[in-house]
Structure formats: C-alpha cells, structure tokens
Amino acid sequence: MKKNVLIIGAGGVAQVVAHKCAQHNDVLGNIHIASRTAEKCQAIVDSVKEKGSLKVAGELQAHALNALDIEATKALIDKTQSQLVINVGSAFINMSVLQACIETGAAYLDTAIHEEPDKICETPPWYANYEWKRKELCAEKGITAILGVGFDPGVVNAYAAVAVNEYFDSVEEIDIIDINAGSHGKYFATNFDPEINFREFTGQVWSWQNSQWTSNKMFEVKRTDDLPVVGSQTSYMTGHDEVHSLSQNLGVPNVRFWMGFGEHYINVFTVLKNLGLLSEQPVTTAEGLEVIPLKVVKAVLPDPSSLAPDYAGKTCIGDVVKGKKDGKDKEVFIYNVADHAEAYAEVGSQGISYTAGVPPVAAAILIAQGTWDAGKMVNVEELDPKPFINLLNEMGLPTRIKDEQGDRALSF
Numbered sequence: 001m002k003k004n005v006l007i008i009g010a011g012g013v014a015q016v017v018a019h020k021c022a023q024h025n026d027v028l029g030n031i032h033i034a035s036r037t038a039e040k041c042q043a044i045v046d047s048v049k050e051k052g053s054l055k056v057a058g059e060l061q062a063h064a065l066n067a068l069d070i071e072a073t074k075a076l077i078d079k080t081q082s083q084l085v086i087n088v089g090s091a092f093i094n095m096s097v098l099q100a101c102i103e104t105g106a107a108y109l110d111t112a113i114h115e116e117p118d119k120i121c122e123t124p125p126w127y128a129n130y131e132w133k134r135k136e137l138c139a140e141k142g143i144t145a146i147l148g149v150g151f152d153p154g155v156v157n158a159y160a161a162v163a164v165n166e167y168f169d170s171v172e173e174i175d176i177i178d179i180n181a182g183s184h185g186k187y188f189a190t191n192f193d194p195e196i197n198f199r200e201f202t203g204q205v206w207s208w209q210n211s212q213w214t215s216n217k218m219f220e221v222k223r224t225d226d227l228p229v230v231g232s233q234t235s236y237m238t239g240h241d242e243v244h245s246l247s248q249n250l251g252v253p254n255v256r257f258w259m260g261f262g263e264h265y266i267n268v269f270t271v272l273k274n275l276g277l278l279s280e281q282p283v284t285t286a287e288g289l290e291v292i293p294l295k296v297v298k299a300v301l302p303d304p305s306s307l308a309p310d311y312a313g314k315t316c317i318g319d320v321v322k323g324k325k326d327g328k329d330k331e332v333f334i335y336n337v338a339d340h341a342e343a344y345a346e347v348g349s350q351g352i353s354y355t356a357g358v359p360p361v362a363a364a365i366l367i368a369q370g371t372w373d374a375g376k377m378v379n380v381e382e383l384d385p386k387p388f389i390n391l392l393n394e395m396g397l398p399t400r401i402k403d404e405q406g407d408r409a410l411s412f
Contacts, residue, residue, distance in 0.1 A: 002107055002368050003029035006082035008067050008097055009089035010040035011193065012305040012349045013111065013150075016357025017086055018044045019347040020395065022053035022060065024361065027368050030059035032080045035089060038064035047348050067093040073100035082106055084364045088357065091115040091196055095130055102134065102143050107367050109360045111150030113241040115196070117280065121203030124213050125244035131377065138377040145377040149363045151336070151355040152178055152257070153242035155392065156319055158385035159334040159399070160242075162410075163321040164250055165385075167332050167403070171252045171323035175223075176242060179260040180352060181230040182313030182340045186302055188268045191352040194298040198278050201269065205239045208247035208255040219266060223258060228400070228407060229337045230316045235260040245379040272297060304353075311340035311350040332403040334410065336392075346396070355397060362391045386412040 005021050005028050007014055014033065021031045033041040041062030048060060061080075067073055067089055077085065077100060087097045087110040094114035101108035114130040122129050131147055138145050148154055156176045164171050180191065190197040205216040221237040235258035246255045261269075272278050277293045284290050318335025336355070343354035363380075366372035371387050380388070389399050393411055401410040 001370065002083035002373065004080060004082045005029065005031050005084045005086060005364060006077060006080055006106070007031065007033045008035065008065065008073075008085065008087045008093070010035035010037060010044060011088070012308065012353035013088045013192075013357040015044050015047060015305065016343075016347050016349045016353050017088055017361055018048050019051065019053045020358055020361040021364070022048045023055055024365055025054055025058045026056045027365055028084065030080065032059070032061050032063060032076075032082060034063040034065035034067070034076060036064065036066055038062050051348070053347075068096045070096050070100050070103075073097055074104050077101070077104045077106050084367060085109065086360045086364060087111075088360065090193060092117055098131065098134060098145060101145065102137055102141060105141070105143065107144040107146075107364075107373070109146045109149050109363055109367075111148060111154060111356055111360055112196070113148065113153075113244070115199065120199050120280075121206070121239060124206045125248055126241065127244050127379070135377045139375070142375040143377070144367055144372070144374050146363055146367070146372065146374070146383070147377065147379050148241050148245065149360050149380055150357075151359055151397075152176060152240065152317055153245070154359045154380050155336065155355075155388075155397070156317065157242050157246060157380035158388050159319040160246055160250060160321065161381040161385045162389065163319060163332055163334060164252065168321070168323040168325050168330060171250070171321060173254040173320075173322040174246060174250075174252050174256070175320040176240070176257045177225060177227070177235055177260075177316075177318060177320060178258065179227060179230055179233045179235060179316045180313075181233065181260070182311055182315065182351060184307040184350070185310045186307065188265070189302045189304065189307055191304055191307070191350070193304065194301050195294060198269075198294065200239060202273060202278055203239070205237055206243065207237060207239075207257070208243055209253075211253045219261075225320070227316050228335065228402060230314055233260050233316070246381060249379060249381050305349065308340075308344045308348060308350040308353070311344065314339050315351045315355060317355060330403070332401055334399065334401050336397050336399055338397065358395050358397050359392065362388060362395055365391060
C-alpha cells in the first residue's frame with residue numbers, strides 16, 4: 001500500500017490538492033508541497049492548517065524545488081519517502097518529474113499533457129510525442145503513472161469509459177463540453193497560468209472526426225446547448241488533451257472538445273493575439289530590452305489564484321455521448337456542476353481549480369488502496385471508472401446523468 005504524497009506546484013490547483021490530501025491523510029499519509037517558490041508552498045500549508053483540513057495528525061511541509069532538475073526531484077522524493085507524486089505544476093515539467101518517479105519507484109499523477117516552451121500544437125496524438133514514449137519503461141519497472149487525471153482531461157475520460165462500457169452497444173460521438181458560467185469580476189483574466197492557457201487557443205484545433213485527425217482554426221466551429229443548471233451556453237471546438245487519448249483507446253470515430261467563451265473574452269483575446277502580445281518569440285524594445293510578449297501579458301494579468309474570493313456562479317462539465325443501444329439511437333449527458341463560492345469556502349480556491357484538483361487526490365487514494373495501482377502507464381479511460389466516480393461523489397464532485405430516463409445522480 002503506497003503512502004506519503006509529494007505535491008509539485010503551488011498554484012490554485014495545488015491548494016485544492018493539498019486540502020483534499022489533508023482531508024484524507026489517514027489513507028495518504030504525510031504531505032509535502034514543493035515548487036520553485038517555497039513561500040507559496042508555505043502559504044498553502046498555512047491555509048490547510050487554518051481551515052483545520054488535516055483529518056489526523058501528520059506531517060505537512062513546504063519545500064523549494066526546481067522540478068526540471070531530475071536529480072533534485074529524486075532526492076526530495078527519497079527524503080520525504082513519498083510513494084505518490086501529484087504533479088500540478090507547469091506542463092513544462094511533466095517529463096522531468098515523470099523520469100524522477102520512474103527512477104525512484106514513486107507513482108506519478110498529472111492533470112495535463114507535457115508541453116515544450118518552444119512548441120505549440122504538435123502533431124497528434126500529443127501523448128505519443130512525450131509521455132507514451134515512457135510506456136514500456138514504466139511497465140518494465142512496474143511504475144504506476146496515471147496521465148491527465150484532472151477533470152478535463154481526467155473525469156471526462158472516466159465519463160466516456162462509463163458511457164461506452166455501460167450504456168451503449170456502439171458509440172459514434174463523444175463531445176466533451178466545458179462551461180464556466182461563473183464571473184470573477186475582473187476586466188480580463190485566465191483561470192490557469194496564462195502562459196499555458198493561451199497556448200491552447202493560439203494554434204490549430206485538432207479533433208478526431210471520422211476516425212482521422214481534423215484541423216480547424218480557433219473559434220471557427222461553435223455549438224449551443226441547453227445544459228442543466230447553467231442553461232443555454234455557446235461553446236467552441238478547442239484542441240484539448242483528452243481527445244488525444246480517447247481517440248486511440250476507445251475505438252470511437254468522433255471525439256471532440258468544446259469550451260465556453262463569452263464574447264468579451266473572445267474580443268480581448270483576439271486583440272492581444274493580433275497585436276502579437278501572445279507571441280513567445282522575443283522582441284526588442286526601443287531601450288534595447290529583449291522581452292517575450294506573452295510573459296509581459298502574464299505579468300500584468302491577475303494571478304489566477306487571486307480570483308477565488310470574488311468568484312461567483314457555477315461550472316458545468318460533461319460528455320454528450322451518442323450511439324446505438326438495442327438497435328435504437330441513444331444519447332446521454334454525463335456531467336458535474338460545481339459552485340465557485342462553495343469551493344472557495346471549503347479550500348480557498350475557485351471552482352475551476354476545485355474541479356481540477358479533487359480528481360488527482362481521488363486517484364491517489366485509489367492507488368494507495370491498490371484499486372488503481374496499475375504498475376504501468378495509463379490514461380484514465382483505461383482504468384475502471386466506477387470506483388473513481390463513486391469516490392468523487394463523496395469528495396465534492398458529484399456526477400449526474402441525463403438520458404431518456406431523466407436527470408439523476410450517478411453512482412455504482
């Protein structure tokens with residue numbers, strides 16, 4: 001049974017992960033938080049203590065770490081005796097942290113696909129460019145590595161697996177819809193690190209259609225859905241991690257991802273892009289200073305974790321799945337609705353961070369208990385989704401299903 005957690009990262013998602021690990025430290029053991037800035041980690045430690053989140057007495061410590069340094073990461077894993085590493089830092093560090101886990105024997109979990117700073121929208125499937133190249137090594141060494149176990153990717157992968165396995169004889173379409181119907185009260189902001197967030201929307205939009213990769217431009221294709229709780233919402237086809245594994249693992253000919261954007265967001269984003277302010281290529285100012293425009297934009301935008309206190313409204317994220325059952329057309333919507341204010345009250349983060357941070361802790365618990373200790377590299381849809389969904393129901397992310405029988409809670 002694996003114990004002791006090392007959390008890498010110190011943003012809003014890491015804060016949720018720390019609080020949820022603390023609430024389950026009777027199973028997970030000691031908790032360590034590491035990032036380049038020890039002060040940010042200590043602030044999370046202080047937050048956990050202030051809210052009294054620790055279920056039982058145990059270690060809760062902050063550490064400074066450059067996670068791109070594999071040897072330093074290995075040393076910290078060994079020093080803290082961590083058998084579970086939850087990587088919620090920048091997507092640029094995935095491969096370094098994964099390698100440290102492979103060499104120390106720790107289980108690895110992350111919430112987003114690896115990226116290289118100088119490459120955007122690489123050839124799909126994206127996982128094959130980086131993480132999947134370590135599949136054989138993980139299997140040889142018996143290393144459990146669960147990729148993309150946030151909400152999207154992550155929970156939506158489990159929803160897809162449940163739909164394919166339990167509700168259909170054959171599936172034709174999986175459309176993953178991510179709607180944030182909340183408001184942070186700022187003129188403009190991103191919910192995650194702007195440097196990563198904007199990269200999703202500046203390149204090609206890859207989708208899996210008719211069993212082949214299809215490319216579109218951002219904001220080129222949109223849809224409108226009448227969704228539970230949040231009502232009528234417009235979303236745009238967007239490139240996203242889970243499309244790149246679901247397309248390869250479930251045998252479904254059409255897999256697409258859709259994200260909701262308001263007109264104001266699109267207008268500001270478009271202006272920034274057209275002015276070249278989202279570029280990662282350095283420019284030289286009249287004073288001779290070399291700057292990267294995207295990093296300047298990041299510096300002037302609000303820190304995503306600072307949005308939490310004033311965030312109001314709800315999120316709705318789920319899978320619309322269409323196919324055949326007993327020779328008849330069938331459609332289901334498997335989804336979750338989260339509340340920003342409730343998330344802040346519980347863990348001090350907004351709802352987007354909450355939906356991303358709870359699932360990796362649920363997965364870590366399942367590894368600790370042996371249920372998901374796969375001894376190899378997997379994406380979420382390759383695991384039994386039922387214990388995961390049941391645990392999330394208990395941990396603050398309840399799942400619902402809407403089909404011809406109505407709208408109801410889903411558990412197993």
